[in-house]
Amino acid sequence: MKWGNALKLTLGFLFLLSAFSKFVxxxxxxxxxxxxxxxxxxxxxxxxxxxxTGEVLLGVMLISGRWHKLTMACTALLLLGFTLLLAYxxxxxxxxxxxxxxxxxxxxxxxxxxxxxxxxxxxxxxxxFSNVAWRVPWWLAAxxxxxxxxxxxxxxxxxxxxxxGFMRDYLIVWLVVLPMVAALAVLPALxxxxxxxxxxxxxxxxxxxxxxxxxxxxxTPAVSYDKEMLLRQxxxxxxxxxxxxTTGRHVVALYSSSCHYCQRAAAKIGTIQQQAKLPDSxxxxxxxxxxxxxxxxxxLFYAQSRSPQYHTLSLPADTFLHITKGRFPLILLxxxxxxDTAIDYRDITERYLIEFLK
Numbered sequence: 001m002k003w004g005n006a007l008k009l010t011l012g013f014l015f016l017l018s019a020f021s022k023f024v025x026x027x028x029x030x031x032x033x034x035x036x037x038x039x040x041x042x043x044x045x046x047x048x049x050x051x052x053t054g055e056v057l058l059g060v061m062l063i064s065g066r067w068h069k070l071t072m073a074c075t076a077l078l079l080l081g082f083t084l085l086l087a088y089x090x091x092x093x094x095x096x097x098x099x100x101x102x103x104x105x106x107x108x109x110x111x112x113x114x115x116x117x118x119x120x121x122x123x124x125x126x127x128x129f130s131n132v133a134w135r136v137p138w139w140l141a142a143x144x145x146x147x148x149x150x151x152x153x154x155x156x157x158x159x160x161x162x163x164x165g166f167m168r169d170y171l172i173v174w175l176v177v178l179p180m181v182a183a184l185a186v187l188p189a190l191x192x193x194x195x196x197x198x199x200x201x202x203x204x205x206x207x208x209x210x211x212x213x214x215x216x217x218x219x220t221p222a223v224s225y226d227k228e229m230l231l232r233q234x235x236x237x238x239x240x241x242x243x244x245x246t247t248g249r250h251v252v253a254l255y256s257s258s259c260h261y262c263q264r265a266a267a268k269i270g271t272i273q274q275q276a277k278l279p280d281s282x283x284x285x286x287x288x289x290x291x292x293x294x295x296x297x298x299x300l301f302y303a304q305s306r307s308p309q310y311h312t313l314s315l316p317a318d319t320f321l322h323i324t325k326g327r328f329p330l331i332l333l334x335x336x337x338x339x340d341t342a343i344d345y346r347d348i349t350e351r352y353l354i355e356f357l358k
Contacts, residue, residue, distance in 0.1 A: 004129030005065070007122050009136065009144060011075060012062030014119070016148040016178075019055035020171070021102030024152055024161050026052070026211055027264050032099045035271045036089070041350045045213035054078070056178070056203045063144050064185040065135050072127040076120060083116045096306070104152075104161050141186045142179035149174050162260055170210045177206050214346045223342040225330055229322045233315065234337050244284050244311045246337035249357055252284045254320065254330040257297060263305035265329040265345045270307040272350055282357050283310040288320035 022029045026048060033051075034044035058078065061071045086098060090109040097106035100115070107115060136144075153171050156163025181199050184190055233240040245252055253269065255262035266285070273283060287298050302309050315323070324330045331348060333341045333356045343352060 002129055002131040002134070004126050005131055005134055005136075007126035008062050008065065008071075008130055011119070011122060011126060012059045013144055013148060015055045015059035015062065016145065017151065018101055019052045019059065020148050020152040020174070021104040021161065022048075022052050022055075022099060023102075023207070023211075024156065024163055024167050024171070025103050028103065028267070029099050031264070031267050031271055032097075034275065037275060041272065041275075042213070042215045045215060049207055049211070049213065053204045053207050056207075057200055059148075060145065060178070060182050060185055060199075060203075063136060063141050063182055065130075065132075066185065066191070068127075068130060068132045072123060075123050076127075079116045079120050079123065083113055083120075086110075086113050086116070102161065104155060135186055135188075138183040138186050142183040145182035146175055146179040149178065164260075173206065173210065177202055215349065223330065223344050223347075224325055224327075225332075225342055226323050226325060227339070229319065230332075230339070233319065233323070239315055239319075240286070240313060242284075242311075242313060244281075244313075245334060248282075248336065250282050250284050250334050251353060251357070252286060252332040252334050254286045254315075254324055254328055254332070255301065256320075256328050257287055257301040259328055261345050262329040263301065263307075265331065265348060266301070266305040266307035268345075268348050269331075269353070270305075272348070272353055273308065276350060276354050278353065278357050280308060280310060283308075284313060285310050286313045286315055286320070288317040289314050290317065 029052075030045050030048040033039070033048045034041050039047055058071070058074060061067065062075065082100070086109040089098065090113065095108050095110075097103075098109050098112045100107055100112050149171050152161065153163070153168060155161045156168065181202050184195070185199055230240075232238060234245060235241060244250060251269065253265065255266060269283065272278070273280060285298065287301070290297060298309075298312050327344070329345055331343045331345075332339050333343070333352070340356065341352070
């Protein structure tokens with residue numbers, strides 16, 4: 001094996017690590033794709049998943065060593081395409097994380113351009129100095145495919161990425177599927193077009209089955225909450241007897257300050273409001289008062305979610321839990337103090353908010 005082949009294997013490992021860093025926080029990644037303003041929310045959910053599966057497939061192609069010229073051309077074109085997009089974002093004033101490594105390693109567009117420039121040089125060196133006849137052993141291909149997934153799980157336990165229980169279970173499935181795909185891809189006896197097609201479809205099917213876009217699901221809002229308790233809070237003298245809620249149409253979100261999905265919901269709603277140019281006066285956030293000092297402390301929530309600060313109200317913690325029945329975020333579409341629809345995180349879409357407010 002020449003050192004050029006080692007560079008190809010390294011590139012394959014990095015693309016897989018990049019893909020799974022995005023995958024474990026795919027909600028944040030799709031919000032970022034939508035926030036760029038190139039596509040609507042529905043297509044951004046599909047586009048974000050296609051980016052991830054594209055990186056997975058390219059990573060496996062680099063590790064397998066097959067189609068040397070095609071693989072290196074795809075790698076260079078992908079890096080160039082991302083670099084052009086990042087250059088546009090940098091010139092447009094974007095300084096937030098570009099999510100190229102998910103939440104694992106935040107890169108600004110300018111920093112990511114430098115990273116891509118280095119990877120392009122590595123790609124050219126790998127193209128020039130690889131031994132095209134050499135094939136990676138099947139066991140090494142499987143190991144290199146499994147390592148980024150195992151590292152992502154470890155990063156989750158170390159707190160470097162946010163790893164939910166079901167996302168951990170998804171990664172365990174990937175630990176079975178992807179090493180098998182990589183190992184079979186290098187076996188000469190299986191180099192038939194239909195086998196290659198099945199191997200390529202396996203990661204795509206795995207991701208879309210595990211985490212289908214929300215708009216693909218039959219999400220009929222049926223969120224349970226305590227209607228009577230909510231009504232008492234909006235009556236005269238109650239903590240929610242506020243003109244922002246009792247007059248006109250409003251999107252009222254009940255968030256817990258420490259809830260990860262509440263932060264993601266706030267980011268999603270904020271992005272929809274800004275992209276659809278909905279009036280910010282139509283949005284209200286409600287937080288529970290802490291038992292420690294009797295205050296809501298939404299400042300940290302807004303900082304962590306990087307969401308707009310809308311009109312903010314608060315409720316006693318016990319009342320908040322009664323209304324939400326312990327499940328939040330709870331999003332209420334309210335007309336003159338009456339709830340039209342109650343939705344949860346997965347139901348937050350452009351269609352619901354725009355149709356209700358416009």
